[in-house]
Amino acid sequence: MGELTGLKADLAQVVRLALAEQTEDVRLFAARLVRKYRGSEPELAEQVDLFLRAKPHRAGTPLRKTGTPALAEQVLPVDDESRLSLLKVFKDSSDRESPLLSAELEESLGQLIQERKQAARLAALGLTPTRSAIFVGQPGVGKTLTARWLAAQLGVPLYVLDLTAVMSSLLGRSGSNLRAALDFAKRSPCVLLLDEIDAIAKRRSDDTDIGELKRLVTVILQEVDEWPAAGLLLAATNHPELIDPALWRRFDLVVEFKMPEAAAVKEAIKRFLGQDFALFGRWIEILTFAFRGQSFSDIEREIQRFRRAVALGTTPDADLVEDFIKARALSLDRQGRIDMAVLLAKQTRLSQHSISDITGVSRDTIRKYTADGSIVVPKKRRREA
Structure with missing residues (x-):
């Protein structure tokens, strides 16, 4: 079965967001559809725009706590075969020691934090905070520690995707595992880290990869593109040259971690x-x-x-x-x-x-x-x- 494209893919995305009860993200996606189809489907764009105007935007910040169950009450998704948890969870206090960062990195990450803390101001201007970023750098330069610190500064948990659990030996299960982990992370405000993303987001032109890995790339592309403003999606890689070029264009921010001076x-x-x-x-x-x-x-x-x-x-x-x-x-x-x-x-x-x-x-x-x-x-x- 071929991949959904165009209007069909957009419709599927709206349904998925609606079923997940992500009301504000449905609004954001609908506003994007108005802009997208204003030229090719003017009647559709006008009708969607009327729906948006009929239901005013509800005030609130992207990291506002929702009525979802507390973290301890939420059951983490697991791989059906191994029963391993698909996500690792970190809940650090806001006074967690800051990572060692260059002045350039401090400025970039500082703005990311301020965007979240002043989300209402951005919303008043029709803007949303940075929703996704990819950390690039050699092992040991502080990418994961920085993700933990960011989550602590924002007052939300950090979920780290466990690739060993996601990559099931059962054909087709890896895609389901990935979807389950991502859907869980979108239920409440959090920071989600896709560590070593090059392992599952390789170039789709790589003939050595099986079809399932290429399908995982498609899943990640869709998720990064439409990640809800309530959370922050991070990815980390030691091998940027292996990543599918289309993925780079999806991330709002690329953060380079250089070897320390x-x-x-x-x-x-x-x-x-x-x-x-x-x-x-x-x-x-x-x-x-x-x-x-x-x-x-x-x-x-x-x-x-x-x-x-x-x-x-x-x-x-x-x-x-x-x-x-x-x-x-x-x-x-x-x-x-x-x-x-x-x-x-x-x-x-x-x-x-x-x-x-x-x-x-x-x-x-x-x-x-x-x-x-x-x-x-x-x-x-x-x-x-």
Whole structure:
């Protein structure tokens, strides 16, 4: 059976929204139909417009709580075969610690929050808040943590789609699971995160995918296009090149999470060290340099290892840091090792022999950059393309 298109697809969408009792979203969709068909179906557009005018818009904000059951009373959808829940639920308080974000990200996400908090003002101008966004970035840069923080700031739960449960072994069940999870999330104000969306929203031109996956892409396209203003739909991906191009056009906002810069790395080290910062603080500049190019999750994992070793008394802090720097130096190019050697000479009392052993830079080279006891900082390296 072919996919519904045009007027038939629009009719099906209206029925679906109406059966879900999403009154305000029916109004929004109907207003869109008026604009869409004003040229090709003027009589239909005029009739729908008359219906809209006959029933004035009901005041309220997109995140206004409705008369739906409390979260604890709602039964999460499950896969019929495995009985696994299709959604993971997080309910964090509004004072949840904010994620480590660049100034650009803070501005973008700050506006998204303000749009939600001032939805009435936007509605008065005929506007709606951003309904969907896709987070793009390498693993460990904070995409999921940011989704949790956003939900906490908006005072709504975060649902995360569990792909392991959605992708059923039964043919045709995956599509039903996806629909069930999405329909559940639309019943009340929430943030829904489709994590690793590239796993189910690959390019439909990819001949290696089975037909069922291509049908899942179609489902997601429809949902993103008509996601209700009462909720916020987020997606996250580590592989944007795999995603169907049509999906990109559906999202209202694309948010890029880049690898942390030096200032963010230093702040992350301080945060992850916690009360042990007093012990490791003297190494902060060296650790910031050594963690260049690492994700927040990589930094946290290594810092936690430091703290455990110190807590157990197995290794002194100096030995921990020196061993770590020595391992990191192996991944640096020659100029990077020289930069590290200069920094060690500037920030520590290590001998040139020790610095040479740690970085692999000869003592002659170290002396060249620290001639007469003064530090000669290497010229700034060209930024890698």
